[in-house]
Each structure stands twice: as structure tokens, then as C-alpha cells.
Amino acid sequence: MADEVVWVIVAGALLVGELFTLDLVLVMFALAALVGAGLAALGAELIVQLVAFAVTSAGLTLGLRPVARRHLTRGPLLRTGTEALVGASAAVLERVDGTDGRVRLAGEVWSARSFPETDVLEVGATVWVLRLDGARAVVCRGEVNPPAVSGPEPGPGGPGGPGPAA
Known part of the structure; x- marks a missing residue:
């Protein structure tokens, strides 16, 4: 079996695993496996593919994962x-x-x-x-921007916010 096919299968398996963990780690490894598949398709040696996989995995996990988690774990904007x-x-x-x-x-x-x-x-x-x-x-x-009041922070739409919807 060609190296690029193995890398694509590994990437697919990692993406399926990510569906169960939802931790944004396995998806970084899957993306790195796709980089390995690309290098294999270009004819790179196996050692180059493995080094690229390791470097890409580390870079994505340390660089992209924290940013992605920050954007995906924001609380709900709907107040209840x-x-x-x-x-x-x-x-x-x-x-x-x-x-x-x-x-x-x-x-x-x-x-x-x-x-x-x-x-x-x-x-x-x-x-x-x-x-x-x-x-x-x-x-x-009834003012457009009510004055601030001490106490718990009311959040968006509260004092100083846009007020109630029309």
C-alpha cells in the first residue's frame, strides 16, 4: 500500500477518534497526517514524512489548539x-x-x-x-443608558448596554 494512502487512512481514523473525544487534539494529528500524505504523494522519504508529521503535530497542538478552544468554548450568548x-x-x-x-x-x-x-x-x-x-x-x-450600579455585573444589555430590544 502506498504511503500516502496509509497517511490518509490514519488521518481518517484520527478524525473519527476526535468525534468521540471532542478535545481538539486528534484533529491536529489528523491534519499533520494529511501533511505527511502530501509529502508522500510528492515522493518524499519516509523519514521526512515522519519528521513533518511530528513537527506539524506539535505546532498545531501548541499554536492552533488554544486559539480554537477559546473560540469554541465561549459561553452561550443567550441569557436565560x-x-x-x-x-x-x-x-x-x-x-x-x-x-x-x-x-x-x-x-x-x-x-x-x-x-x-x-x-x-x-x-x-x-x-x-x-x-x-x-x-x-x-x-x-427610563433612560437609553441607565447609570451604573454597584453589585453583580449585569452583562450585555444591562446598565450602559444597548437596552432592551424594541
């Missing part, structure tokens, strides 16, 4: 649960001040308090959710 409520707009149902009030948020009634605490929000006003403190929404006046 209460995290999705941060940055959303709400309607004031009962007067909201620095200690108490009620807002309609995502179709549900939530306890709320204003930020800054000296701000008083009257019934019917539109407010933005800055963060959630347990079962209480911390809200501010």
Missing part, C-alpha cells in the same frame, strides 16, 4: 432565567422609591426599589431593570 430580565423595561404599577414599589416585568408583578434610592417613580412610568436583588428588581428611570 432572571439573568435575561436585567436590562429589560418594566412598567410601574405602584409608586417605587428607594425601599418599595411594584412593577410589571415580563408579564409578572415584581417588588421593586429605585436607584438612586432618592428617586421616586410614579405609576405608569417606564423603568429599566438594573439588577435583581433576590425577588426584588432594582430599577431606574
Whole structure:
């Protein structure tokens, strides 16, 4: 059997193995095996093919794999649960001040308090959710870019973000 055929079979077997591990190591070896197949097709000696396989494997594993992992292991961009409520707009149902009030948020009634605490929000006003403190929404006046508030980082779409979708 010709060397290039053996290299292609090895590359295929490594790719099948990668499907089971999903660790991005075997795919680097598979790509290196394809380099070996290319050299074999060009008539290179077996020692040259093996050295090229080793160097390419090491280079891809050390150079390309970390970059690929970074791009493939990012968390989901879709916020869910209460995290999705941060940055959303709400309607004031009962007067909201620095200690108490009620807002309609995502179709549900939530306890709320204003930020800054000296701000008083009257019934019917539109407010933005800055963060959630347990079962209480911390809200501010309906501004395009609500002010930053201390506490857990709200993430994209929160304070200073683009705001809720229209």
C-alpha cells in the first residue's frame, strides 16, 4: 500500500477518534497526517514524512489548539432565567422609591426599589431593570443608558448596554 494512502487512512481514523473525544487534539494529528500524505504523494522519504508529521503535530497542538478552544468554548450568548430580565423595561404599577414599589416585568408583578434610592417613580412610568436583588428588581428611570450600579455585573444589555430590544 502506498504511503500516502496509509497517511490518509490514519488521518481518517484520527478524525473519527476526535468525534468521540471532542478535545481538539486528534484533529491536529489528523491534519499533520494529511501533511505527511502530501509529502508522500510528492515522493518524499519516509523519514521526512515522519519528521513533518511530528513537527506539524506539535505546532498545531501548541499554536492552533488554544486559539480554537477559546473560540469554541465561549459561553452561550443567550441569557436565560432572571439573568435575561436585567436590562429589560418594566412598567410601574405602584409608586417605587428607594425601599418599595411594584412593577410589571415580563408579564409578572415584581417588588421593586429605585436607584438612586432618592428617586421616586410614579405609576405608569417606564423603568429599566438594573439588577435583581433576590425577588426584588432594582430599577431606574427610563433612560437609553441607565447609570451604573454597584453589585453583580449585569452583562450585555444591562446598565450602559444597548437596552432592551424594541
